Amino acid sequence: MVRFVLKRLLYMLITLFIITSFTFFLMKLLPGSPFNNEEKLTDQQKFILNEKYGLNDPVPVQYLNYMSNLVKGDLGVSFQYDNRPVSTMITERIGPSAVLGVEATIIGTIIGLILGIAAALKHNTSIDYLSSLFAVLGISIPSFVFAGVLQYYVGVKLGWLPVALWDGPKYHVLPALSLSVFVIATVARFMRTEMLEVLGQDYITTAKSKGLSNLVVIWKHTIRNAMIPVVTILGPLAINLITGTLIIEKIFAVPGLGFQFVSSIQLNDYPVIMATTIFYSVCFIIVILIVDILYGVIDPRIRVAGGKG
Amino acid sequence: MKKSKWSLLLTIVLVLSVFLSACSGKKEEKANGNTSSNGGGSKEKVLNLMETSEIPYLDNIMADDQVSLNLANNVYEGLYTLNEKDEPVLSGAAEEPEEKDGGKTWVFKLRDDAVWSNGDPVTANDYVFAWRKAVSKDTATQYSFIYQVAGILNADKILNPEDPMYNKTDKLGIKAIDEHTIEVKFAGPTSAKPYLKAVLSFPTFYPQPEKFVKEQGKQFALEADKALYNGPFALTKWEHEKGWVLEKNDKYWDKKNVKVDKINVNILKDEATRINLFETGKLDRTSISAEYVDQYKDKKDIFSTVPESSVFFLRMNQKNKALANKNIRHALDMGWDKKQLTDVLLNNGSVPAYFLVPSKFVNGPDGADFREKNGDLNKGDAKQAKDYWEKGLKELGVKKLDLTLLNYDTDTAQKDAQFIKNQLEKNLPGLSLKIKAQPFKQKLKLEENMDYDISYAGWGPDYPDPMTFVDMFVTGGSHNEMNYSNKKYDELVKKASSETDLKKRWEMMQQAEKILIEEDAAISPMYQRGYAFITKSNIKNIHNHSFGGDYSYKDWDVE
Numbered sequence: 001m002v003r004f005v006l007k008r009l010l011y012m013l014i015t016l017f018i019i020t021s022f023t024f025f026l027m028k029l030l031p032g033s034p035f036n037n038e039e040k041l042t043d044q045q046k047f048i049l050n051e052k053y054g055l056n057d058p059v060p061v062q063y064l065n066y067m068s069n070l071v072k073g074d075l076g077v078s079f080q081y082d083n084r085p086v087s088t089m090i091t092e093r094i095g096p097s098a099v100l101g102v103e104a105t106i107i108g109t110i111i112g113l114i115l116g117i118a119a120a121l122k123h124n125t126s127i128d129y130l131s132s133l134f135a136v137l138g139i140s141i142p143s144f145v146f147a148g149v150l151q152y153y154v155g156v157k158l159g160w161l162p163v164a165l166w167d168g169p170k171y172h173v174l175p176a177l178s179l180s181v182f183v184i185a186t187v188a189r190f191m192r193t194e195m196l197e198v199l200g201q202d203y204i205t206t207a208k209s210k211g212l213s214n215l216v217v218i219w220k221h222t223i224r225n226a227m228i229p230v231v232t233i234l235g236p237l238a239i240n241l242i243t244g245t246l247i248i249e250k251i252f253a254v255p256g257l258g259f260q261f262v263s264s265i266q267l268n269d270y271p272v273i274m275a276t277t278i279f280y281s282v283c284f285i286i287v288i289l290i291v292d293i294l295y296g297v298i299d300p301r302i303r304v305a306g307g308k309g
Numbered sequence: 310m311k312k313s314k315w316s317l318l319l320t321i322v323l324v325l326s327v328f329l330s331a332c333s334g335k336k337e338e339k340a341n342g343n344t345s346s347n348g349g350g351s352k353e354k355v356l357n358l359m360e361t362s363e364i365p366y367l368d369n370i371m372a373d374d375q376v377s378l379n380l381a382n383n384v385y386e387g388l389y390t391l392n393e394k395d396e397p398v399l400s401g402a403a404e405e406p407e408e409k410d411g412g413k414t415w416v417f418k419l420r421d422d423a424v425w426s427n428g429d430p431v432t433a434n435d436y437v438f439a440w441r442k443a444v445s446k447d448t449a450t451q452y453s454f455i456y457q458v459a460g461i462l463n464a465d466k467i468l469n470p471e472d473p474m475y476n477k478t479d480k481l482g483i484k485a486i487d488e489h490t491i492e493v494k495f496a497g498p499t500s501a502k503p504y505l506k507a508v509l510s511f512p513t514f515y516p517q518p519e520k521f522v523k524e525q526g527k528q529f530a531l532e533a534d535k536a537l538y539n540g541p542f543a544l545t546k547w548e549h550e551k552g553w554v555l556e557k558n559d560k561y562w563d564k565k566n567v568k569v570d571k572i573n574v575n576i577l578k579d580e581a582t583r584i585n586l587f588e589t590g591k592l593d594r595t596s597i598s599a600e601y602v603d604q605y606k607d608k609k610d611i612f613s614t615v616p617e618s619s620v621f622f623l624r625m626n627q628k629n630k631a632l633a634n635k636n637i638r639h640a641l642d643m644g645w646d647k648k649q650l651t652d653v654l655l656n657n658g659s660v661p662a663y664f665l666v667p668s669k670f671v672n673g674p675d676g677a678d679f680r681e682k683n684g685d686l687n688k689g690d691a692k693q694a695k696d697y698w699e700k701g702l703k704e705l706g707v708k709k710l711d712l713t714l715l716n717y718d719t720d721t722a723q724k725d726a727q728f729i730k731n732q733l734e735k736n737l738p739g740l741s742l743k744i745k746a747q748p749f750k751q752k753l754k755l756e757e758n759m760d761y762d763i764s765y766a767g768w769g770p771d772y773p774d775p776m777t778f779v780d781m782f783v784t785g786g787s788h789n790e791m792n793y794s795n796k797k798y799d800e801l802v803k804k805a806s807s808e809t810d811l812k813k814r815w816e817m818m819q820q821a822e823k824i825l826i827e828e829d830a831a832i833s834p835m836y837q838r839g840y841a842f843i844t845k846s847n848i849k850n851i852h853n854h855s856f857g858g859d860y861s862y863k864d865w866d867v868e
Contacts, residue, residue, distance in 0.1 A: 032750030036365075037373050037451045039753050040771070042787055045454060047470050052449040063507060082366040084531055092549045148581060156585050163585045166551060250578045255551035259578065263362075267752060 005289070012029055012285045016278065023277045024066060027270060028059050034079040034268040044221035053079065066274070075278075076271035080264065086275040090257065094279075096166055097249065099255030101242030103176040108183020109234060115184065116191025116230075117223065123196060138185025147251045164253040175252040179241055186237065187230055194226035201225075227298050235291040239283050311422045354867040355595045356848065359577040359586075363550050368530040369512040370443045372435040373451040375859060381512035382858025383555065386540045388417060388436075389510040393604035393852040395773065395862060400563075401431065401516070401539075403489075407597045412499045419489040422562045425518050425537040433485035435516035441478040442522075444468055444511050452513045456481075458772050459508045462494040500809045503674070503772035511772075511857050517540075539569045541863040552576050555862070568850075568866040587843060594844040594851075598721070599656035603843050606859075610846040614658025616839045618670045619769040620778070622662065623729075623833040627763050627792040631710050635830060636701030641763070642826075642833035643689030643697065647730035654724055658839025665822050666775040667837045670855055674811040679775050683819050686826040686834075691736040700735045709739040715755055715764035718746040722765060725835075756790050767838070773856045775818045776806065782825055782832075793831045798824045864866040 033036060035049055054065065057107045069076060075086040119131035151174060155163035162171050198204065199222060207217045246258040257276070264272035360379075366372045369381040382390075399405065401423055406415035423431040442448050444456055444467045453853040456464035462482025466474035474480055482494030499505055508514075518537050522529050530536040533547040543562050546554040552575040557567050577592070584601060586592040597605060605612045625641065627633040632641075647661035660668070663685035672678055702708065715803040716726045724849045729819060730742045742763075747755065755761050768788075780786065783802050784794040801821040808814035825831050844851065849866040853859050 030750070031748075031754040035451060038750070039756075039789070040454075041451060042454065044469055045451065048446050048453075048468070049449045049451070051446065053469075080365055081363065082371050082530065083369055083527065089549070151582065151585055158590055159589070163589050163591065164577070164579075164582045165586075165591070251582055253551075253575060253577050253579070253582060255548065255576070259550070266748070266750075 005293075008289050008292075012289070015285060016281055018069070019281045020067070020274070020278055021063070023274060024063055025059070025127040026032060027268075027273050028062075032268055034270060035068060040075060044194045049125035070151065070278075075275040078264075078269055078272050080267050080272065086271045089260065089272065090279055093255060093257040093260055094243075096254050097245075097258060098242045099241075099302050100172065100175055100179065100248075100256065101238065101245075103172055104179035104241050105183060105234070105238040107176060108180035109187055111180070112184040112187025113191055113230070117195060117218075119188065119192040119217070120195030120199065120226075128192075131192065135185040135189040135192075138181045139189070141181075142247075143178050143182055143245075144251060146181050147175070147248055150174045150178055151251065164251070165256050166252070171252075175248050175254055176250075179245060179248050183237060183241070186233060188231050190233060191226060194224060194229050198222050198226045224298055228295060231291055231294050231298060236284065236286040239280075239286075239287050243280050243283055354568060356569055356572045356862070356865065356867065357591060358572055358574050358732070359583060359592055359595060360574055361576070361578050363576055364547070364553065366530070367536050367544065367547075368535075369515045370439060370448060370452075370517065371450050371530075372512050378512055379858040379860060380544070380710060381515065382540075382854075382860070383542045383862050384536075384538045384540045384544055384558075385512065385515045386423070387510060387512070389506050390861065391507065391510050391854050391857065393850075393861075395507070395854055395856070397510050406493075408499070410494075411493050413497070415495070415499065416486065417491050417493065419491065420562060421489050423539060424560050424562070425521070425539050426543050426558060426560050427521070427537055428560065429518060429520075429537075430488075431493045431516055431518075431539050432488050434488075435518055436491050437483050437485050438519040438522070439515060439517040440483045441481055442517065444481055445478050446470075446476045450513065451528045452511070455508060455511055455513050455771065456528075459505060459514075460496045460499075460502060462496050497807065498809055500811075501807055501814070503811055504671070504772055507773045507856065532844055538816075541861075542572065550576060563863075567863050569862060572862060584843075589843075593848055594842060596840045596842050598841075599654065599659075602656045603677065605843050606841075608843075611843045612841070613844060614839050614841045615853055616658060616660065616667075617769075618667045619665050619767055619838045620662055620665060621765070621767040621835040621838060622665070622833060624756070624761075624764045624766045624791045625830075626759055626761055626763070626790075627831075628759050629712070631701075631705055631707075631712070632762060633792075634701045634704055636697045636704065637710070638830040638833075639687070639689075640698035640701055640737055641733065642687050642694075642830045644691060644694035645729050646691075646738040647835060650725060650728055654728055655721070655836065655839075657841040659836045660839060662825075662834035662837050664834055665825060666778045666818075667770075670770065671773050671775060673815040675815075679819070681691070683822055686823065687830060694736055695738075698740075702739065709741070711741045711743070712762045713743045713745050715752060715761040716744055716746045717752060717765060718748055722746070726765060742811040759790060759792060765835075772858055775815075775822075776802075779818050779821050779825075780806070791831070793825075793829070794812045795824060795829055795831075798829075 033046065033050070033055070034039060034053070041049070047056070054062060056066070066076070077083045078086055078089060081089065115131045115134065119128040122128050151163055154161050154174060161173050165171055204217060204221055207221050243257060246255070246262050249256040249258040260272065261276040264276060360376050362376055364376055364380055365374050366377040367380065369385050372378045372584065373382045384647040386400050386418070388400070390400040392398045397745045399421060403418045403420045406417045408415060411724060419431065419433060421430070425431060438463070440456070442670045443450055444453055444464055453468055457468065457791060463474060464482070465479045466472040467477060467481060469475055484492045486492050516539070521537050525535050528535050533544045533553070536544070538544065538558055539561070540559055541563070542555040543558040544553060545556045552573065555574070557564060557570050557571040561809065575592070577586065580598060580601070583592060583595040584597065587595055623641070625632045625638050631637050647663070651659045651661050664683065666679045668678060668680040670679065702710070714726055714730065716722055730744055733742055734740055752764070756764055756766070768781060780802050781788045782793050783789065783799050798821050799816045799825070805814045805817035805821070826834065849868055850864045852861070852864065
């Protein structure tokens, strides 16, 4: 197990190196400069600004500088926000995004599992159809539609919850719910399909014929086995939510990371593009590792020792 | 074995929930009453406002965007401030300057009761320090050019990497005579720059407390408590990406004229959210786009439109053979209905433009608006356009023309372009106009390389004078970007820049504009941008500036 994790960590570093280098050169292909009044700058001004930020150097030199700073743990400063260290910018903003993402994932997973299991156990009944309908709607209708509807009806018309802003637990409800719809739908759909498949397996029939109670069969043999694909998709899904979602954060004025990433690309804020990409990749890789470890926990049939992942 | 694995899962869940509750707990502590003041009476007066982005720069010298400039205008103060008519009035300066050397030197007495929020006096040295910082290459602020606009002695050389005086900031034309007196030297006669005092009201010219700035080093102005304030308000809380709070500055010399006690600013990027917050009373004022205007425009007590000084126009690139033809350009300018664009599509207080220099922007030496004399130029109709078109096609010896319109990639710009395309293709037979929408930076690049036919462009003033628009199109100018060249035009602009007879200067600029549009149809003006706002009816004395920071909250009041 330890060897497995160490090996994976090494792969992670290599993956990160490739991602970082690739992003760096791709980013340099973006047109324009990182200066927001670009259309008004004279050539002299552009020269002075580029000099200050080391952008007059050839790209390979910039790359080496960036990588050596990165190894030292220095992610650089933002162009867009007055020399603010990029690491501070991320740590300031990840809080709300992560809280919201975790909340949405938890709500989504719990409700999704219940719906999925219920649908599978009550296969071809109205519960199944309702659950499937919800899953289809939840996946196909974008979350901002739910957000807009919730904001208007619950926030403005009924006045039960705050319309937007981020000032305490009750401000979390609407954005977390809006975000969780997709999770509910996805989890429910996967869970239903997997449950149905597992329920048709021979070992379930064996278990039943051995006289095990229905509850034990479902809990011990069906749900655990059916969970594996769900766990697989849940990892990336959670990371997407935790690292910030542009639209929901925008609609509910959540001070998160989502907007930062998009605006940094639009404005060519190179250090922020790099840092958010690296941050996102690290989260992603770690979650994939956790998911791999969890496989073993949930399903003892999967042995990781020889696995390359 | 099995048990321990389940406990691993349990541990992860627990860790997550601890993390979760820790975070939300912190948030709760931070949250405080967003109480609105609407009760009125002797209660504290609070404004709840919004911005669409985080503050990029709290450092007034670095400020180069609407949010930063507006903030700087309210928490800091320079020699002059703009009043409700956009006229410069004394603020940090105690009296109008004493002129020396035939107007090439100004000596300012500073207010001796002006202090920073830590109680230190605002001194002459704070101005010298700040001005030198602004032209330094280490600062590299995007607004350093405003020192050239003002004509401060040696600014152009200090900012030119090829000049021997490059970055020698101590050569800048400013000197501290004593603790409260500064001497400013100009490169040319100040009488040729009627806009000079207004330019000095720009945040890039505000003082900075040298000692404090040096103590803070790289941390300066990165947080609310890492800056000192000498304006009517002080930034007392700044939660990044969420919002900030301005409170009346107790140390401000004119605090008795500051009516509002506190301003909460939230960052709200989504328009529907702003409207919903407005409707639930959590927001006092917001701009609204065309689709909401009809819903609010009959509510006279809350709806208003404000004209702005940005002008949008179609650039016609004369590198394209067809567009080098004057008749074709005239036809393209007159061939579409500008009024319909502003009234139906934009619907936000924007007005059709038949000019380059906007209306209600600046008044001339005679006190009249620049537009009063020049009026509307090239205000033709579809029939005239068709005549020009046919003449042009004949001269070119073709029957058809395929042109491309380079456009912004925003929704509104797409609708605008589609409208113009339909109009032009209908009114100018044989024209086929393709729309090419590009991300902003890419669009700029194509314009810079003159790799386009027609482009949807705009310009906002950098200083309150027609010259900020007119000098854009001189031959080879870095913002010309369409290969336009007219000797007469160049000469008028050149002469006007050094003319000390203000009346003559004014007329030269008016003449230049006429050549550009009436004679040459070099651009097709589209509209002067406006904004539609909804504002709670108990908020009074709102006025906006056409230059620098948008608002002076000092004058605002809550009833």
